[in-house]
Amino acid sequence: xxxxxxxxxxxxxxxxxxxxxxxxxxxxxxxxxxxxxxxxxxxxxxxxxxxxxxxxxxxxxxxxxxxxxxxxxxxxxxxxxxxxxxxxxxxxxxxxxxxxxxxxxxxxxxxxxxxxxxxxxxxxxxxxxxxxxxxxxxxxxxxxxxxxxxxxxxxxxxxxxxxxxxxxxxxxxxxxxxxxxxxxxxxxxxxxxxxxxxxxxxxxxxxxxxxxxxxxxxxxxxxxxxxxxxxxxxxxxxxxxxxxxxxxxxxxxxx
Amino acid sequence: xxxxxxxxxxxxxxxxxxxxxxxxxxxxxxxxxxxxxxxxxxxxxxxxxxxxxxxxxxxxxxxxxxxxxxxxxxxxxxxxxxxxxxxxxxxxxxxxxxxxxxxxxxxxxxxxxxxxxxxxxxxxxxxxxxxxxxxxxxxxxxxxxxxxxxxxxxxxxxxxxxxxxxxxxxxxxxxxxxxxxxxxxxxxxxxxxxxxxxxxxxxxxxxxxxxxxxxxxxxxxxxxxxxxxxxxxxxxxxxxxxxxxxxxxxxxxxxxxxxxxxxx
Numbered sequence: 197x198x199x200x201x202x203x204x205x206x207x208x209x210x211x212x213x214x215x216x217x218x219x220x221x222x223x224x225x226x227x228x229x230x231x232x233x234x235x236x237x238x239x240x241x242x243x244x245x246x247x248x249x250x251x252x253x254x255x256x257x258x259x260x261x262x263x264x265x266x267x268x269x270x271x272x273x274x275x276x277x278x279x280x281x282x283x284x285x286x287x288x289x290x291x292x293x294x295x296x297x298x299x300x301x302x303x304x305x306x307x308x309x310x311x312x313x314x315x316x317x318x319x320x321x322x323x324x325x326x327x328x329x330x331x332x333x334x335x336x337x338x339x340x341x342x343x344x345x346x347x348x349x350x351x352x353x354x355x356x357x358x359x360x361x362x363x364x365x366x367x368x369x370x371x372x373x374x375x376x377x378x379x380x381x382x383x384x385x386x387x388x389x390x391x392x393x394x395x396x397x398x399x400x401x402x403x404x405x406x407x408x409x410x411x412x413x414x415x416x417x418x419x420x421x422x423x424x425x426x427x428x429x430x431x432x433x434x435x436x437x438x439x440x441x442x443x444x445x446x447x448x449x450x451x
Numbered sequence: 452x453x454x455x456x457x458x459x460x461x462x463x464x465x466x467x468x469x470x471x472x473x474x475x476x477x478x479x480x481x482x483x484x485x486x487x488x489x490x491x492x493x494x495x496x497x498x499x500x501x502x503x504x505x506x507x508x509x510x511x512x513x514x515x516x517x518x519x520x521x522x523x524x525x526x527x528x529x530x531x532x533x534x535x536x537x538x539x540x541x542x543x544x545x546x547x548x549x550x551x552x553x554x555x556x557x558x559x560x561x562x563x564x565x566x567x568x569x570x571x572x573x574x575x576x577x578x579x580x581x582x583x584x585x586x587x588x589x590x591x592x593x594x595x596x597x598x599x600x601x602x603x604x605x606x607x608x609x610x611x612x613x614x615x616x617x618x619x620x621x622x623x624x625x626x627x628x629x630x631x632x633x634x635x636x637x638x639x640x641x642x643x644x645x646x647x648x649x650x651x652x653x654x655x656x657x658x659x660x661x662x663x664x665x666x667x668x669x670x671x672x673x674x675x676x677x678x679x680x681x682x683x684x685x686x687x688x689x690x691x692x693x694x695x696x697x698x699x700x701x702x703x704x705x706x707x708x709x710x711x712x713x714x715x
Contacts, residue, residue: 211466263476396592
């Protein structure tokens with residue numbers, strides 16, 4: 197059965213704007229993105245929202261619903277009470293283009309700063325031989341749909357915009373971990389993770405994991421293991437000594 | 452007339468949505484930091500009291516906060532680890548002062564506890580998508596928090612402490628198998644050791660640091676086991692915190708003569 201829901205939607209351009217109130221019809225089985233589309237169709241034809249697949253796989257409709265980063269297409273209206281006012285705002289960490297659409301180019305810039313997969317020069321394409329157990333750990337990270345909600349919620353840049361130059365955010369620290377764990381990647385990523393991409397800024401409060409719509413254990417499986425690899429390289433004298441005595445390459449993490 | 456770049460209006464500088472509210476969350480986001488603050492503060496208050504309390508031994512029970520007892524002057528003969536007390540008569544302070552830094556350091560630098568107290572005590576952030584009150588943030592990239600990276604050394608020490616607590620429990624089992632205190636100590640030793648093994652550093656050391664699991668099948672299996680425990684690290688951290696506090700209090704109550712029933 198349908199009902200009339202109270203919505204507050206942030207509207208504006210270039211950062212200036214305000215929350216506008218709407219009363220809008222809601223039908224059974226709908227999600228928040230459906231309601232935003234109904235607002236476009238009936239009351240606010242110029243309301244801007246980015247969306248694409250409506251199946252939680254493209255990562256386009258990231259927004260903040262009642263203050264929490266969520267995908268609009270995966271947030272069911274049935275999770276709210278009928279008398280609840282639902283507040284919808286754009287992601288706070290990124291600049292606003294218009295209404296609910298943000299400029300996420302920060303993320304593309306950070307992606308470009310990470311050197312791509314670097315196989316050994318002696319191994320040619322087609323010669324890679326890996327067992328499933330060697331790669332399945334980092335396959336979890338490949339589920340990422342690049343909704344950038346982890347980077348949006350991370351307080352390191354959400355609350356401290358000045359850190360954006362020094363911090364890649366959980367999405368791209370996870371990418372570094374994925375490459376560092378790859379059996380055929382030979383690039384040295386530990387120093388860069390700490391010194392250039394700001395792994396040390398992460399204080400593992402796990403908000404990235406909490407908001408991930410793909411349920412990737414970003415903190416436990418990517419960021420903390422990467423922190424431990426950095427400790428191997430930079431802060432553990434025993435590992436350093438062992439690498440000298442036993443002449444391991446790259447202090448051990450490529451074993 | 453052709454419009455030049457200089458004539459066209461400058462594009463508005465894009466900035467974040469200007470929203471005054473600290474958060475628009477409508478759920479009880481403040482519960483987690485508040486409960487964390489209360490529980491951890493209670494634990495710290497109890498631990499401080501326990502360190503300076505001398506009723507730590509009621510044969511065969513040894514309070515975990517004072518184990519191992521290493522000083523001749525303050526440790527009854529039965530309370531010494533394998534009868535060994537390396538510190539002579541000169542040390543007369545509470546025995547807990549000597550060793551409590553190791554398990555405390557392990558918990559303080561633990562990845563779970565860091566999350567909890569950064570949220571509950573330092574409000575950095577208090578909850579996800581709730582603005583923190585600090586104007587600057589460098590996290591664990593600089594002194595003093597960069598010292599959190601020594602966690603694995605506390606992990607090594609925690610293994611030793613866990614084994615000593617297991618020794619205390621087995622000793623109690625041999626001497627007083629029917630005592631409730633024995634089973635309290637056994638339960639605590641199991642939980643402490645599970646918490647220690649579930650540590651993220653342990654997971655890294657077993658095989659997490661490797662890239663070719665297939666070349667190290669034994670270590671891979673160990674990593675798989677530790678990973679399963681690691682998924683419960685938060686729960687084990689909290690349960691073992693309550694168990695060690697409970698076991699410690701139980702022994703002290705027996706030692707003080709407050710619990711006097713037959714099977715105590």
